[in-house]
Amino acid sequence: MSVDIAIMPLQEKTGRFHAAQLAGLDPSRIPHHIAIIPDGNRRWAKKRLSTSQEGHREGADTLMETVKAAKELGIKAITFYTFSTENWSRSKEEVTALMALFASYLREQQEDMVQNGIKLETIGELKSLPFFLKQTIQDTKIATQDCDKIRLILALNYGARDELCRAFKAMLSDYDEKRLTIADIDENTVTRYLDTQHWPDPELLIRTSGEMRISNFLLWQISYTEIHIAPVLWPDFTPEHLLEAIIDYQGRDRRLGGA
DSSP states (O other), rough: OOOGGGGGGGOOTTTTTTTTTTTTTGGGGOEEEEEEOOHHHHHHHHHOOOOOHHHHHHHHHHHHHHHHHHHHHHHOOOEEEEEEEGGGOOHHHHHHHHHHHHHHHHHHHHHHHHHTEEEEEEEEEESSSOOOHHHHHHHHHHHHTOSSSSEEEEEEEEEEEHHHHHHHHHHHHHHTTSSOOOOGHHHHHHHSSSTTTTTTOEEEEEEEHHHHHHHHTTTTTTOOOOOEESSSSSGGGGGHHHHHHHHHTTOOOOOOTOO
16 A cells, blocks of 8 residues: 655644645554664765765654654654664674764663653663763663653664574573573564563554665564655655555455454
């Protein structure tokens, strides 16, 4: 289902959306949790003869704008695939610049996040991140701990296979310590050992740039997630694209494996 948001007539505007744009939205079927693979920062920069760092900076601005738009639509949690376990294979210069960008952007946005009720959470193996970034993450989590409008979950040094390996190791450790038995192990048990144990699985996954890949993201959690592919590069993703994805999602018949 494709909805051309841009052709809708502009009427009274509330926040980032006009009333006419929201006409096709069912407030009772807003996804609680969405996940996003924000693909295309470097291609966006290359098309403009700019640096990858500039592309990532534009992507960071798009991320925050998308979170605010999601909050206006009533979404309660949004997970971004920010830095994968495979991204370490990029050039040292790019990785160093990304780590600095993550830290500086969180510091810049901290007050705005508090004002907008955005609570920061993270998933992934954070121990390998630079100390300055870990400290900034912790500071931002503390500053936003009482925010309750929307949860911004950043996947940092995250890979789904790595997450599952860490979960299985923790389960084996608890088994060795007699805190877990074979009979205890079911889907709910595995879920409790995952990074995402505190949040429901995402109902909707959005990937930008037109690529149709999961890229080792939330493999356990997206078993029954609806997938929407946006044709634009991530820095060009707008609140209207988010709204189009939500309307597309609401047009799906979610059977969750049933008839």
